[in-house]
Amino acid sequence: MPSHRVVRVRWIEDGVAAATLRAGVARIQEELGVSPDFPPEVEEAAARAAKEPRLPDLDRTDLPFLTIDPPGARDLDQALHIERAGSGYVVHYAIADVAAFVRPGDPVDLEAGRRGETLYGADSQVPLHPPVLSQDAASLLPGQVRPALLWTITLDAEGARTDVVVERARIRSTAQLSYAQAQAAIEDGSAAETLRLLAEVGPLRLAREADRGGVSLPLPDQEVEVVGEQWRLDFRRQLPVEEWNAQISLLTGFSAAALMLHAEVGLLRTLPAPDPRDVRRLHRTAHALEVAWPAELVFPDFVRTLDPERPTHAAMLVACTRLLRGAGYAAFDGVLPAEPQHAALASEYAHVTAPLRRLGDRYAGEVCVALCAGTPVPDWVRTALPGLPGILQRSAQRAAQYERAVFDLVEAGVLHTRVGEEFLAVVIDVDDRDPRRGEVTVEDPAIEARVSAETDLTLGAEVRVRLAVADPDRRAVEFVLA
Numbered sequence: 001m002p003s004h005r006v007v008r009v010r011w012i013e014d015g016v017a018a019a020t021l022r023a024g025v026a027r028i029q030e031e032l033g034v035s036p037d038f039p040p041e042v043e044e045a046a047a048r049a050a051k052e053p054r055l056p057d058l059d060r061t062d063l064p065f066l067t068i069d070p071p072g073a074r075d076l077d078q079a080l081h082i083e084r085a086g087s088g089y090v091v092h093y094a095i096a097d098v099a100a101f102v103r104p105g106d107p108v109d110l111e112a113g114r115r116g117e118t119l120y121g122a123d124s125q126v127p128l129h130p131p132v133l134s135q136d137a138a139s140l141l142p143g144q145v146r147p148a149l150l151w152t153i154t155l156d157a158e159g160a161r162t163d164v165v166v167e168r169a170r171i172r173s174t175a176q177l178s179y180a181q182a183q184a185a186i187e188d189g190s191a192a193e194t195l196r197l198l199a200e201v202g203p204l205r206l207a208r209e210a211d212r213g214g215v216s217l218p219l220p221d222q223e224v225e226v227v228g229e230q231w232r233l234d235f236r237r238q239l240p241v242e243e244w245n246a247q248i249s250l251l252t253g254f255s256a257a258a259l260m261l262h263a264e265v266g267l268l269r270t271l272p273a274p275d276p277r278d279v280r281r282l283h284r285t286a287h288a289l290e291v292a293w294p295a296e297l298v299f300p301d302f303v304r305t306l307d308p309e310r311p312t313h314a315a316m317l318v319a320c321t322r323l324l325r326g327a328g329y330a331a332f333d334g335v336l337p338a339e340p341q342h343a344a345l346a347s348e349y350a351h352v353t354a355p356l357r358r359l360g361d362r363y364a365g366e367v368c369v370a371l372c373a374g375t376p377v378p379d380w381v382r383t384a385l386p387g388l389p390g391i392l393q394r395s396a397q398r399a400a401q402y403e404r405a406v407f408d409l410v411e412a413g414v415l416h417t418r419v420g421e422e423f424l425a426v427v428i429d430v431d432d433r434d435p436r437r438g439e440v441t442v443e444d445p446a447i448e449a450r451v452s453a454e455t456d457l458t459l460g461a462e463v464r465v466r467l468a469v470a471d472p473d474r475r476a477v478e479f480v481l482a
Helices: 016-032 040-051 107-115 131-137 179-188 193-212 240-263 276-288 299-303 311-324 359-373 379-415
Strands: 007-013 065-069 078-085 088-096 119-121 124-126 145-155 161-178 221-227 230-236 265-270 328-333 422-430 437-442 447-452 462-471 476-481
Touching: 016 124, 016 221, 016 379, 040 107, 040 131, 065 179, 065 193, 078 193, 078 240, 088 161, 088 193, 088 240, 107 359, 119 379, 145 240, 145 359, 161 179, 161 240, 161 359, 179 193, 179 240, 193 240, 221 379, 230 379, 240 265, 240 359, 265 359, 265 379, 276 299, 276 311, 276 422, 276 437, 299 311, 328 379, 359 379, 379 447, 379 462, 379 476, 422 447, 437 462
Parallel strands: 007 221, 065 161, 447 476
Antiparallel strands: 065 078, 078 088, 088 145, 119 124, 145 161, 221 230, 265 328, 422 437, 422 462, 437 447, 462 476
């Protein structure tokens, strides 16, 4: 399920704001010890691997795959094809085969182990693999024959999975579409069969998610408009096709988890039930944003009432990410995990659909390919399994730090010309150690920030606050009670 917010930048005019943003992102990378650049030996090994991929014998270039991604994306992990099968459907989902290029213990593999996942922030990217692989030779770019892990998932008329198999195959994407292009083609009737069927399968899968009590957060991207010395932060409207596309990825993750649990070997993505304190805090946020949350409505059903096109609802969806805290990985080999479920999805789930961007997906994918082929899980995978949860957890923490720092930078930049102004806000958190300090939610712009007062703060109180600090250099935003 989507769990990361993304800041995209729309450069209207270069100037002070643009320079501040670029310098701020560079400083964040330096502070966290991350870099988009790779050591020379890693670049050299990646360049050699790009010229000598291990192509499988199975040829499925007959299937007209397509990709749906943000505009300008080059690291294309997934390609989709859907066809009818009687009253049901067959979903073909091709996933970039990183293991066709990267060998265990080679320089690219070792560097990926240190990085863990791709970091995204503003217009900068710190990739997991060198671009010669992640944005070229291993990416499922249109018109190119590529090695892939091909998932074939059969669904009935209600969208329930009836069969699954994954195998190595050569595939070729025939089109690279942005979300807007895919949505427009569906709406104007010009869409290829795969897109037309995605518009059927996606809603079926969403209905099944609701039935089992799961929820996916349709997190809005945030777009920074940079004009001269000015910054403006807007939520970007999420299109229906994005949710439908995400459901195909989730379907594949559920299928992978089922295969691995049956065989008692693999790597799951897990999430414990939310802390009741976080749920109560979320209720206060809903009150602050004047978003109706009836007491009888459970969290998953509440999320389905939110309209990401409305700014207050978009802010509410971002706040809902606090219930994703505690997500982790469970590796197992012979003994099933004690708590295998992903609470938000109300199911067992595995990450397998983004190996160009997440380290663990390569290992989980290898387990599933071996299980479907009836061959032993490779020794290099089994050997690595016990240590993977720790590696992936550390990289996830680093990604969260990076994401938070970028948002702090952007929010400070958006507000830096408004120091001294007053805003309406609601107190959503009070410091246990000092009740004169806490956090507030401001509706416009939709941000959460620190607040201080001369007297004790009251949880849930509607207050007027004055912006005291908005410093992009320190990535700091602070309010005081007016």
